[in-house]
Amino acid sequence: MIFICWLAYAAAYVGRLNYSASIVAIVAEMGVAKSQAGLVSSFFFFAYGAGQLVNGILSRKYNSRVMVFFSLFTSSLLNLAMPLCGDISVMKYIWLANGAVQSILWSTLIKTISEHISDKKISRAIVVMSTPVAAGTLGAYGLSALFVKFFSWKITFFAASAVLFAASFAWFVLYGRDAPKKIIQPVEKSGSRSRVTLPLVLCLVTVCLAGVANGFVKDGINTWVPSVLYEGFNISQSFSILLTLLLPIVSLCGATIVAAVHKKIRSVSLMNMAFYVIGVAVCSGILFTLKIKNLALLMILFTLTACLMSMINNVITSIFPLDMRRKLGSGFLAGLVNSFCYVGSTVTSYSLGSVAQTRGWNMVFVIMLCVCAAAAVASLIGIIFERKNVDILS
Numbered sequence: 001m002i003f004i005c006w007l008a009y010a011a012a013y014v015g016r017l018n019y020s021a022s023i024v025a026i027v028a029e030m031g032v033a034k035s036q037a038g039l040v041s042s043f044f045f046f047a048y049g050a051g052q053l054v055n056g057i058l059s060r061k062y063n064s065r066v067m068v069f070f071s072l073f074t075s076s077l078l079n080l081a082m083p084l085c086g087d088i089s090v091m092k093y094i095w096l097a098n099g100a101v102q103s104i105l106w107s108t109l110i111k112t113i114s115e116h117i118s119d120k121k122i123s124r125a126i127v128v129m130s131t132p133v134a135a136g137t138l139g140a141y142g143l144s145a146l147f148v149k150f151f152s153w154k155i156t157f158f159a160a161s162a163v164l165f166a167a168s169f170a171w172f173v174l175y176g177r178d179a180p181k182k183i184i185q186p187v188e189k190s191g192s193r194s195r196v197t198l199p200l201v202l203c204l205v206t207v208c209l210a211g212v213a214n215g216f217v218k219d220g221i222n223t224w225v226p227s228v229l230y231e232g233f234n235i236s237q238s239f240s241i242l243l244t245l246l247l248p249i250v251s252l253c254g255a256t257i258v259a260a261v262h263k264k265i266r267s268v269s270l271m272n273m274a275f276y277v278i279g280v281a282v283c284s285g286i287l288f289t290l291k292i293k294n295l296a297l298l299m300i301l302f303t304l305t306a307c308l309m310s311m312i313n314n315v316i317t318s319i320f321p322l323d324m325r326r327k328l329g330s331g332f333l334a335g336l337v338n339s340f341c342y343v344g345s346t347v348t349s350y351s352l353g354s355v356a357q358t359r360g361w362n363m364v365f366v367i368m369l370c371v372c373a374a375a376a377v378a379s380l381i382g383i384i385f386e387r388k389n390v391d392i393l394s
Contacts, residue, residue, distance in 0.1 A: 001116050002125050004174045005109045006132050008068055011167030012102050013136020014143070015079045015160040016044065017222060019095060021144035022153040024226040024240060029153065032088050034227065038353030041223055042346050043092040044099035045215070049342025051103025056335015059107040065175045071104040072168035079161040083154030107335035110321055126322055127259045130314035137222065137248035139163070145245065149236075203269065206382030208340040210272045211316045213375035215344030217279065217368050218309035220352050221247065225302055228361050233295050246299055247306035254311040258319070268320050269382030275312050276376035279305065283369035290362055317341065344371075 019026075020041055027037045055062075078098040085091050109129075117125045140160070147155040225247065229240035258271070265271055282305050289298045321333035352364050 002113065002121075002128050004171055005113055006128055007167055008072060008171050009105060009109060009129070010132035010136040010139070011072060011163050012075065012105050013133055014139040015075050015164045016048075016098065016102055017137055017140035018079070018144060018156045018160045019044070019082070020219070020223040021141040021226070022148065022156050023223060024230050025144075025148045025153040026088075027227075030086075030088060034353040034357050036088055038223065038351075040088065040092040040095050041219070042348075043096040045219065045342045045345035045348075047096045047099030048103045049099075049215075049339045049346055051100050052107065052335045052339035052342060054335075055104050056107040056332045056339065059111045059332070059335060062104075062108050062111075064108055064112045065172060067104050067108055068175075069168050069172045071101050071108075072164050072171060074101040076161045076164035076168060079157050079164060083152075083157040106317065106338050107332070110318070110334035114322060126262075126314075126318050127256065129318050130254070130258065130310075131252055133313065134248040134251040134254075134310060137251070138245060141245050141248065145239075200385075203382050203385040204336075206378045206385065207268060207272070207316060207320060208337055209378040210269075210276070210312065210375045210382070211337050211340040212344040213276070213371045213378075214309055214312045214316060215341035215346075216348045216371050217305070217344070218313060218341075219345040220348040220364070220368060221302065221306050221309065223348070224352055224356065224364065227356070229295075232290070232361065233293070243299060246303045250303040251307045251310035254307045254314065258311040258314050262315075262319055267383060267386055268315055268323070269379045269386055271315050272312055273376050273379035273383065275308050275315075276372045276379060279308050279372035280369055280376065282308065283365055283372055286365045287362060287369070290365070313341065 023037050023041075026032070027034060030037075075098055078094055078101070081094050082091060085094060113125050113129065140156075143159050144153065144156045147153065147159070226240040226243075229235055229243055233240075235243075261271055282301055286298065286301045286305070289301060317334060317338050320337060352367070355367065356364050
């Protein structure tokens with residue numbers, strides 16, 4: 001069960017980040033502005049974020065086998081349509097639809113894991129489900145670097161379509177016709193839902209705000225690092241994409257780190273605050289490195305930023321919902337917090353593309369620094385509310 005959930009989500013990431021991975025080549029070939037190209041990603045993130053909220057609420061009623069298959073299979077068809085479309089204004093609507101169908105996945109997968117994986121093995125599930133993002137990102141950027149170098153960015157979408165198609169049928173077959181036995185009942189049926197208190201609600205608000213910042217910085221880095229390298233260091237499109245592969249490779253280490261940290265620190269807000277404070281320092285280092293034009297140091301800082309944001313994303317979208325699975329419902333929580341992460345993602349692609357075009361890349365990372373600082377403050381406030389509602393940490 002853990003394996004097929006991992007496989008489904010990793011494949012989904014190949015079929016959603018392939019556009020961001022290829023954006024530098026798309027801008028060059030199609031002759032569009034960075035803001036126009038970024039708007040395509042923003043359309044995806046908008047549909048995905050809104051869909052997360054809806055699907056988080058409805059996921060408890062979903063047939064997991066059917067809905068995950070539908071999401072992956074439809075995303076495969078939409079990826080197939082992208083390279084066949086030569087108009088950026090049409091591509092954004094195809095990617096909007098891709099965001100809508102992929103929004104079914106996360107809350108459904110987390111609900112499935114929470115119902116079928118025992119308490120003894122849930123920590124293993126948390127670690128494993130923190131890695132498909134990095135693995136899928138690695139796949140998307142690896143395929144893009146290969147095909148941009150030797151063929152065309154369009155082949156990347158055909159390859160992603162094939163990956164999604166294969167994953168959809170693998171899920172359908174391996175899940176099986178009969179639903180696996182449930183280890184625990186959803187809280188909506190078991191009657192074990194905790195009383196919703198004001199400190200609990202306010203704590204959830206601060207986690208959601210940290211999620212907005214996470215989506216903004218995480219997808220800002222994923223989308224625009226190849227362009228920063230291509231424009232600032234006069235390297236080829238394919239090599240700039242290839243260097244960006246360092247980001248997901250290092251991010252894979254973040255899963256192990258955050259699992260170890262969570263054993264020592266139960267507080268989600270405390271972990272978020274610590275990671276965001278480090279993020280402020282790293283963004284400051286990026287600003288300095290852009291001035292001295294040191295590519296090696298810049299890549300180290302980019303990969304560290306990506307690792308930090310991957311760890312925060314894991315805390316917010318995996319650890320938090322699964323820790324509270326007997327209290328508020330993991331499917332609902334996973335959809336809710338992930339939708340807020342994608343509020344930040346929706347804003348970042350278009351806005352940072354516009355800022356880069358008018359004010360340069362330095363201003364982009366000044367904004368990221370400020371966002372990390374604001375998230376650290378929100379998480380500090382969250383710690384206070386957690387202590388007023390100790391049930392959150394139990």
